[in-house]
Amino acid sequence: MLGRGHRGAGLKKLMKKLRFPLATVATLVMVGACSGDGTSDGGSGSESSGGPPGPPPKVVDILADTNRDGYVTPDDNAGEEQWGPAQGAAFLANLDDDNGDGIVDGEDGVVNVTPDNDADRYDLAPLVINAWPEAPDGAVAWLTITDELAARNVRIFKSLADGSYQLVAGSDGPCGFGGDENCAQLLYAASFTAEEVRQGVSLGVEAKRLVGMTEPHTNQPYPWNGMLTVKFEMFASDGTPIVTDDNPTDGVDWLQMRVAPWILFGNLTTTTDTVFSSNYYQEFVSGIDQAFAASAPNVFYRKIQSNEWQDQWTEDFFQTGYASVPWADGLVHGMRIAIPRPWGRPPNNADSYNYMPMRFLEQYHRHQDSAALQVYLKDQSGDSFDSYGNHDLIPAHTNGDKNFPYGRIIYGSGVLPETKAFYEAQRVQAPAVTVDTSWLIVGHVDEAFSYVPANTERGWKLFVGSPDLAISMLEKWKADGNGAQQMFVGKNWQGGKSAAISIDEVLADPDLMSWAAEGQAKIDTMLAIVKAEVGLADDEIIEIPYLFEKEGNYGMVAYNPGTSNAMVFDNLIIHPDPFGPSINGQDGFKKDLIDRLGSPANNLGKDGQGLQVHFTDDWRGYHILLGEVHCGSNQEGPPQADIKWWEAAK
Amino acid sequence: MIGRPDDQDKTMNTLKEMSKMIAPTNKTRGFFSALAAALVMSVASPAAADGVAIDARVLPAQARASLLAQITKYKAQNPAIFQQVRSVKGHRPELYTKFRNPVPLVGRELRHLGPDALLPMLEALAFDSPSVDGLKQNEIDALRVGLIEAVGMLRDLRSEAVLEAVFASDHSRWVNTAAAEAVGRLCTTRGLTRLSAALDTKSRDHAIAGLGQCRQHKSAKLLAGLLDKTKTASEADTIAAAMGSLGSRWAWRALARRDGKTRLAEGEAVRTVIAEALVRNYDRFSGETRKRYREAISMVAIAGLRGIVVRHASRLDTASRAELEVIAARLERRAKR
CATH class of the missing domain: 2.60.40.1700 (Protein-arginine deiminase, central domain)
Structure with a gap:
């Protein structure tokens, strides 16, 4: 003293x-x-206090x-x-x-x-x-x-x-x-x-x-x-x-x-300056390019070349976050810290070491103010649940006496114990919310949920996949005389078979309909947990229409492009193109998204005037391979100055 | 039982050795030559015996002959679809390692080929396996499961004998479950009998899953009875999942669109049996099992859920009633779309 x-x-x-x-x-x-x-x-x-000076x-x-x-x-x-x-x-x-x-x-x-x-x-x-x-x-x-x-x-x-x-x-x-x-x-x-x-x-x-x-x-x-x-x-x-x-x-x-703890990046983090995706599929990249040119010209789009890394699931193979400390003038100083997935995709009989995502991060993400941190214990451990599409951030919220000013980590089924322990030890975005995603082939929370800014007291709303809404829309279109209209026109399934299918055919398929009901029931279970944990009201939940299909005991996956699985930052959203049926000359699913999300209708966007809604074609490169836009992209930025984790009573 | 060139060579060599051991008269030599040729044919001919899931020889002779004839004829007319079925890639590492979850999956790929692929898929299952050289067991099983599922979803009676034979064969749990569900989808009288009989065997869980796909009042009653009597939460989970599929409101609406409106009434009766059973048993187990019940009740989505809850109120505690009321409210809200 x-x-x-x-x-x-x-x-x-x-x-x-x-x-x-x-x-x-x-x-x-x-x-x-x-x-x-x-x-x-x-x-x-x-x-x-005056008088003769005392000893120093x-x-x-x-x-x-x-x-x-x-x-x-x-x-x-x-x-x-x-x-x-x-x-x-x-x-x-x-x-x-x-x-x-x-x-x-x-x-x-x-x-x-x-x-x-x-x-x-x-x-x-x-x-x-x-x-x-x-x-x-x-x-x-x-x-x-x-x-x-x-x-x-x-x-x-x-x-x-x-x-x-x-x-x-x-x-x-x-x-x-x-x-x-x-x-x-x-x-x-x-x-x-x-x-x-x-x-x-x-x-x-x-x-x-x-x-x-x-x-x-x-x-x-x-x-x-x-x-x-x-x-x-x-x-x-x-x-x-x-x-x-x-x-x-x-x-x-x-x-x-x-x-300083590690802080997970989320959709509402305000400092996104870099978006990653692989450069394999030109139609996918082109859609993102166009969206950025229109709505995010200052964001750096880092296209990962095939000679740099051969895994197109960019959301999955590393997780972005940062650590920060207070700095002068209300700023923060810190570093980006990415965490690699515990498994890679080595070709047959290849040594897995060179294919571990940590190698990618060591080469491309470890430099000044940017780090790579291995949390897992063993190479080639874990499974699909340990891909980071299964680990996300519910944005800031308060629910009664529970306050999560910096958001709260959510993850689905599985997840290696060392990863869970790491998240909990950071404290500021814990305890994590957990939901059952084991009913999905891929098993990721991002197949059902996404988070977007809204001009509300909470500041955000939840997107949730809704087979029920999809069927309601298809039934209405059928009732309006559009049952013969086809969706997925011009698209092929794996093997080259045309994917085009009419509304009538979809609605008359008992398996597809049964799976839709099952998917809805599973999502309802997930949603009930998130609603209770966050205290979400019904008008803070935006249903996004798409169906699911099932592959036996492996589980389910989006049948039509899962449009809630989108890239979101600031006011921008890039959905997978739904390739919906033409209703009155417009893609019915696309029009629905633009009408509900891109307008003041749901008070979305920071100003409540709607999101800047964009689409990209992910059918060939992602959808038929079990993923969508969010799965194929990632984002990061420097530490966010108003995330003052040190003020959290945790 | 997969025919490979080396198998054929071994068979031929064995028969040649046998023919040498018998006095080599011209007649016997001719007999053994013919026998050898016939047996080799039965191994080597693609439409003769060895599928990826069963050996066609386990099929009833008439069914086998009939299918073989249909396959042969159809193949002559539509060779391309046979090639498409045989060249699916979802179970092969060169494709599935690119999946978001890199596990072998081939069902979607086959299913999307549509009804044209029925006979080629039956050929692959029972008569002539696509090449599985170099594949691991889980990759071969993925091919089996995919073929069985895709065949089952076509609900074509021509597949009955093959699916029942696969169900009766000894495979992995996944293959047998897929086979039971395929038998259930076909939902013939004989299939339902087989599934019912299997409830008393080690295939009980598979049979329950199969019953969940057999959209008949009888299977609903069977499952409801099982739910009333089951003593374990894990089996209750399995039954509830099957009941959710069987009672799915949307599935019955689809069937009505496809088969005619009479199926709506049938569906209503089935859904009522299932909803009643799920509600009256709701309190018997806790935790995860109740979650499965709620999911099944949501799938059944019966309009009169509140009434059913009231009828069984004496069996339900306050918390259970509240949980079911939440579902009822959600269903009512959605019905207003």
């Missing part, structure tokens, strides 16, 4: 200028401390950005000893590769700072030993990480005068993670000389990993809870503790920080 009376107005002003990078911080702290000329800021300092205050003080304003100032002393929703500094797991050397920054044992690239510096959270110019000769300061698990999972670097960094506390190497005891360094404490304390010391903190990572040798999540508690104290040359006026018992200054 700072000694009382240390907060002069001039110092405060200077402190407000304290920003990262860290080297600057210590200098300014020191300058501020030296500038204590007795000028009053009207505070409670004893030496500012003793300063045994360590600071982080406890008040989350992006600056490290004496104001950060308040509440620093206990991390909570109202206060507490955050730090990042340094999982990106800022210098592009192919080594994760949190694993390389150094801070990668060069004259050309100092990005890694910004991934360290500042930790400052406040300057005490009058620190007595021979005194020694000690910074101690009080928890062994924390020490094994974090690293604290000291900023040196030449701009480089030195590891002074924490650890290097696995240090027990995964049963690997290799620990190149394991330093619970660091000492600082009186001379260093006189000038102040700039430190930086990073975590080596996120919380909730399951260890292969125990099958249990690594028990570290993400908290870092630091004890800072000073001893005189004779070994006696130096106490301060405001901490006369032992002089110890305590500080607690928390590692």
